[in-house]
Each structure stands twice: as structure tokens, then as C-alpha cells.
Amino acid sequence: MxxxxxxxxxxxxxxxxxxxxxxxxxxxxxxxxxxxxxxxxxxxxxxxxxxxxxxxxxxxxxxxxxxxxxxxxxxxxxxxxxxxxxxxxxxxxxxxxxxxxxxxxxxxxxLQGMLSNYAAGVTIIVTRPFVVGNTIEVSGVNGVVSLIKLGQTILTNEEGEQISIPNKLIIGEILHNSFEYKLVENTLNIDYQADTAAIITIIEQAISQSDNVNKDQKILVGINGFNSIGIELGMRYWVPTEHYFQAKYQTNQQVMLALKQARITIPCPVREIQIQH
Missing domain, CATH: 1.10.287.1260 (Helix Hairpins)
Structure with missing residues (x-):
């Protein structure tokens, strides 16, 4: 060098x-x-x-x-x-x-959409319109709240499906909170000549004997309307959301067995057919 x-x-x-x-x-x-x-x-x-x-x-x-x-x-x-x-x-x-x-x-x-979700999440956490374990219905979906995050709320239904709802779609919307239970509404027809009071009592007892029905909520059975088939009875009772369909089907089965044991038949639609020669 x-x-x-x-x-x-x-x-x-x-x-x-x-x-x-x-x-x-x-x-x-x-x-x-x-x-x-x-x-x-x-x-x-x-x-x-x-x-x-x-x-x-x-x-x-x-x-x-x-x-x-x-x-x-x-x-x-x-x-x-x-x-x-x-x-x-x-x-x-x-x-x-x-x-x-x-x-x-x-x-x-x-990130405007994400920030609005976070702001809505803070609002949900502070105001507490629902908590984990509640049953809610919002934006056309329903289920049990399994997790509340800042950006989204996670629901699960009876089928085990996980439903994620952005929090901005919850705040400002109509929210139904039935806590851990869900309402079952059913109807059936009886004959116009039947003893409606006795049948209503039979149905109430059958529903109340079901282990899946919430006994703290009043069981309602009554005349819901009238039609061409017969008198329409309505039934309203509450069951756990996590087992909604299972509880509903089992209770329906108990109602049918009680009516059958009392020899009460449910009318079927009848059609008249005229054949012209």
C-alpha cells in the first residue's frame, strides 16, 4: 500500500x-x-x-x-x-x-370501521346491555353470548356454530336479551265441541312436568284464535337456550302423550271434492 x-x-x-x-x-x-x-x-x-x-x-x-x-x-x-x-x-x-x-x-x-367497532365494544362493556351467558337476538341472528371482545361479540347456538357480530352492528340496533332462556311459542287446534278449559289444564300440566322448562317463568296456555279447522290453542313457555330444540321437541312429545291419554283428538283439515260426470 x-x-x-x-x-x-x-x-x-x-x-x-x-x-x-x-x-x-x-x-x-x-x-x-x-x-x-x-x-x-x-x-x-x-x-x-x-x-x-x-x-x-x-x-x-x-x-x-x-x-x-x-x-x-x-x-x-x-x-x-x-x-x-x-x-x-x-x-x-x-x-x-x-x-x-x-x-x-x-x-x-x-381503519374507520375497526375503530367504530372498538368504540362500540367499549360502550357494550361499560353499559352492559348483556353479559357472557345471556341469550341475545340482534341483526337477525340469535345465540348465547360466549365472548365479548372490543371489536366483536361471539355467539354460539345449539348446533355449536360460532357467530361473530361486529360490535358496531349491535349498538343502535334493537336488541332482545332473554338472558339464559328462550321463548317457545306453539299452537294446535282442537274441536269446537271440545272442553277447552279441561284441555288447557291438561296441556299446562304436561308442560310443567317437563324437566327442561323454566318453572320461574309463567307457562301460558289459552285460546289463540279461531279457524276453519277448530279452536286454535296457543302455548308459551321458556326453555334453556343451549338446549332449545331438544327441550321444545321433548315438551311437544309430552303434550301429545297427555292429549292421547285423555283421548283428545286434534282435528285435521277436511276438503270436499266433487266429481262432475
Whole structure:
């Protein structure tokens, strides 16, 4: 290697060494101070987040909202500490804040649907129109609430299907909450000459003897209407949502057996056909 080139490289190394040494001498205290502030900020963020979680647990506020709030508090504190550390190092955060604001606006517009779901999820958790285990009907679907997330609510039905509903489709809609039970409505016809009071009593006793029927809710059996076949009786009773169809079919079977034992027949439609020669 030529001597001039070697001298040039040595000079470059000397300049680099001088710059690093000067930087460390000038900014060493700022670097150490910024590092200490950041580590302290992480510790404070963790402590405050845990404090928020304990406060939410003390007041028995939903765990989903508790986790969301504590994480949000932790992030806010860390961001504030990071800004302080950058200022300690002499780095201007104004352009960065402007860039973050512009990026946040763009991201907010792009994720508008997701953010509205999160806002609706917070509303559901705070107002508690339903909780896990309730039976709800909303947006044309129904099932048992198995999980409430910030973005969506998960329902399950008797077939084991999982139904995910975005939370924004729940808030502002007509919501039916029957808690853990669901209403069964049935009708049957009896003859106009039959003793309606006796038959109503037989049906009520058959329904009340079913193990699947909720006894805390009043069982209703009565005359629902009149038609060309006969007198239409209506039945209303509540069964557990998780076993809705099973309970309904078993109760219907018990009603039919009770009517059969009482020798009560259900009239069938009769059509007259005239054949012209």
C-alpha cells in the first residue's frame, strides 16, 4: 500500500475517532440521563397500569375494558417518556409529532370501521346491555353470548356454530336479551265441541312436568284464535337456550302423550271434492 493512501486512511480514522470522542464527551451525560429517564418511565408505566387494573378489579369492571384501559395508559406514559428523552438529547420532536399526527389521521380514515367497532365494544362493556351467558337476538341472528371482545361479540347456538357480530352492528340496533332462556311459542287446534278449559289444564300440566322448562317463568296456555279447522290453542313457555330444540321437541312429545291419554283428538283439515260426470 502506498504511503499517501495509508496516511489518508489514518487521517480518516483519526477524524472518526475524534468525532466519536467529542460526541461522547459532549453528550455522554445526556445519553445516560435519557437512558435513566426511559428506564424509570418504563417502571412507572408498569406500576400505573397495574394500579389501573387493580382499581377496575376492585370496582368489578369488565376484564376486557380493564385490560384495554391499562394497556392504553401504559402506552401513553411510554410515549410521553420517549418524547422527554428525545428532548433531553436535543432532538426536536415537533416534526415527528406532526408526522405522527398525519399518519394517525390517515390510519384513522383507513381503519374507520375497526375503530367504530372498538368504540362500540367499549360502550357494550361499560353499559352492559348483556353479559357472557345471556341469550341475545340482534341483526337477525340469535345465540348465547360466549365472548365479548372490543371489536366483536361471539355467539354460539345449539348446533355449536360460532357467530361473530361486529360490535358496531349491535349498538343502535334493537336488541332482545332473554338472558339464559328462550321463548317457545306453539299452537294446535282442537274441536269446537271440545272442553277447552279441561284441555288447557291438561296441556299446562304436561308442560310443567317437563324437566327442561323454566318453572320461574309463567307457562301460558289459552285460546289463540279461531279457524276453519277448530279452536286454535296457543302455548308459551321458556326453555334453556343451549338446549332449545331438544327441550321444545321433548315438551311437544309430552303434550301429545297427555292429549292421547285423555283421548283428545286434534282435528285435521277436511276438503270436499266433487266429481262432475
Amino acid at each position: 502506498d504511503q499517501p493512501n495509508l496516511d489518508l486512511e489514518l487521517a480518516q480514522l483519526q477524524n472518526a475517532y475524534s468525532l466519536i470522542t467529542e460526541f461522547l464527551v459532549q453528550y455522554s451525560f445526556q445519553l445516560v440521563g435519557a437512558l435513566l429517564i426511559f428506564l424509570t418511565g418504563l417502571w412507572v408505566a408498569s406500576k400505573v397500569a397495574n394500579l389501573v387494573t387493580r382499581l377496575f378489579e376492585k370496582h368489578e369492571i369488565d376484564i376486557t375494558l380493564s385490560n384495554f384501559t391499562s394497556n392504553l395508559v401504559r402506552i401513553i406514559i411510554i410515549v410521553m417518556v420517549a418524547v422527554i428523552c428525545l428532548g433531553k438529547l436535543g432532538i426536536s420532536v415537533t416534526p415527528m409529532v406532526a408526522a405522527i399526527g398525519a399518519a394517525s389521521l390517515g390510519a384513522g380514515l383507513a
